[in-house]
Amino acid sequence: MPSTLRDFTTTTADWRRSLRQNRRRTFYVIITFLLIYLALGGLIDLYLYSGSFPQASLSHIGMALITFQLWPKATIVVVVVAVIALWVTYAFADRLMLLGIEYRKITPDTAQNAREQQLYNVVEEMKVAAGLHFMPTVYVMDADYMNAFASGYSEKSAMVAITRGLMEKLDRDELAAVMAHELSHIRHMDIRLTLTASVLANITLIVIDILFFSTLFGGRNGREGRGRNQLFIIILLLRYLLPLVTVILMLYLSRTREYMADAGSVELMRTNEPLARALLKIQGDHEQHQAEYGAAYAATPHESLRREAYIFDPCQMQLANRQSMASDFFSTHPSLAKRLKAIGVTKKSV
């Protein structure tokens, strides 16, 4: 039995606080990513220099690197690599998101029926409310399941896409709330942020892999000192730890941005009820049609590209009944109960 808003107590949402809190969290995550990345560069430098100076202890070389007595060459190289990779990603990320789905662009002239006209109007209203300087392109995806996502951050690339199922099953206010959530992703620059984080995470993993294999197979010619052997243990540990750490950080970031988009939706609408109703409807609908939607999601190619961007994570269907710590830790979206609680809607105790 899907729950409705009647099973919940609604209070007002303090979206200002929610935005502040999650902005701080994002800051910490990004700083952690950058520190990990820089530390990795430092590790390579340590490794290289401990080859050149086999007699010196690691702390000696470390001090020399920090005080710039030795040039941290590797660190500089990995930073340059990251900058280039990010630049290339920003330039080409635009058209990735709609891969593999049937979609249609909606404008006031191409709207085929009243619903599509309404959808466009609703997005335009939210654009006014958000004070965006450009109108994002609106797409309708030909699918029965209820979902929506946003992509891009500039005039050229900003877009919102919504499935036909969502457009037809939500009323006007609920539609507006979902669109406000998506536009909030755009105005919070979430797409650029997650791209940046994932590019950094991927380079981190590639670099640690290269380092690991070059220490493993790189000439064991006996001239390496104590330092290199100590470093090898650290590198070995990192090689297995870092993938886990980056995944957890990425998912934490993603959940943080979801909370922010929810708060942003309440900020634009000045009411939390439509969003709560929409989320409950989407969840209920997914539970009801679990089997067919699962098949539909699976049949659509490149669905994993959009998983994080969707307003509702399709993978959560399977996890919905298991409210363990682990499932919370490894999901792109917070659980429905937590999302509702964050916007001031709590379940009534029976």
Add this chain to the structure above:
Amino acid sequence: MVTFIVILALLLLMGGYVVAIYNALIAMIEAVRNNNKQIDIQLDRRYKVFESLVEVVKKYMDYEKSTLKEVVALRSQAQAAKEVGNDAARMTAENKISGILSGLNVVFEQYPDLKASQNARQLQEEIVSTENKLAYAKQAYNDSIERYNAKKKSFFESMVVNLFSKLNCDFPYWQLTQDNVQAKEDYRIKLS
């Protein structure tokens, strides 16, 4: 020598901070101005929507003739107030138009064949959307004033504002007059 460099560095840092605050405040002031103009755009748009709406309902009732006159009068009041820069009078006039427009939506409900016509339904959606856009434009305007005021009155920022009088603008929030609020609050729909 070292103290000189330290002092110079501190001065540069402070200067940079002041410039950053200055630029941020200027950007916010311009955002408020732009959001204010956005309200004008939406008001203008509403007037045009209203005209085409009246065209459609014309066949159905006499109602619109007096309404249209009223709206035109209010519109010119608002326009005149805008020209002298009397924001309060302008707000009152525009808010009255809002009242009439929501009245029209009720009228729609009373004429089944009017309600059923495709044209009218589209226009109804158009009215809702227009009114929403106007309300959201006002909200965005007030939000930008809130951000600007909060920034301007914060510590450090307020000191910079004291240095440059240009940064100290006083924007009125878009709001109803006191009597108007009372009237709106007392308003009840009578279902007889």
